[in-house]
Amino acid sequence: AQSVAQPEDQVNVAEGNPLTVKCTYSVSGNPYLFWYVQYPNRGLQFLLKYITGDNLVKGSYGFEAEFNKSQTSFHLKKPSALVSDSALYFCAVRGTVSSNTGKLIFGQGTTLQVKP
């Protein structure tokens, strides 16, 4: 069965410091991986995705993510955090086996708190 794990409920980082939000996955076949961000009372905003190719994916708002097949991980990173990055972050996977197509499987979410 497909699954996504975000091992940290909350990540705290000081403004200007690098941030990492962790994600590991389990899926049959090659994974398609996504990161979304959710601000209070808002829907999910797409940040970036990994389909194939370069393991380092660059996305919106200075975020990037590194795909590691051997560790089945897809950690979200940013070199310098902003207070405005404080939000709820979701990692999601879409499988490529026919029975798993279409739907996104989401992790439980990680709250990022960036302090001034």
Next chain:
Amino acid sequence: KAGVTQTPRYLIKTRGQQVTLSCSPISGHRSVSWYQQTPGQGLQFLFEYFSETQRNKGNFPGRFSGRQFSNSRSEMNVSTLELGDSALYLCASSRVGTAGTSSTDTQYFGPGTRLTVL
């Protein structure tokens, strides 16, 4: 280009009632998916529609249903509401969704409809 729109944004209903939520996808997008978000269960997939056909369904009871119209707009309906149906219902659209094998399409989400069941 306008994003995904959902109406209404907020709803309050009582147990036993039914509710219909609406979603208008991004122009040109033909696939619409619905998700339920709750603090306890997180984000869970409800169903996906493409070209007016349901292509995927999550593990929800038959009280949850949906449909898609020829203009790709979608509605979901929940009958006989229960307290546990209180949630944020999110709609997402993508260009083509899936067609047998997984699509690389990105799903873009609307702001959601906050349903409260009393």
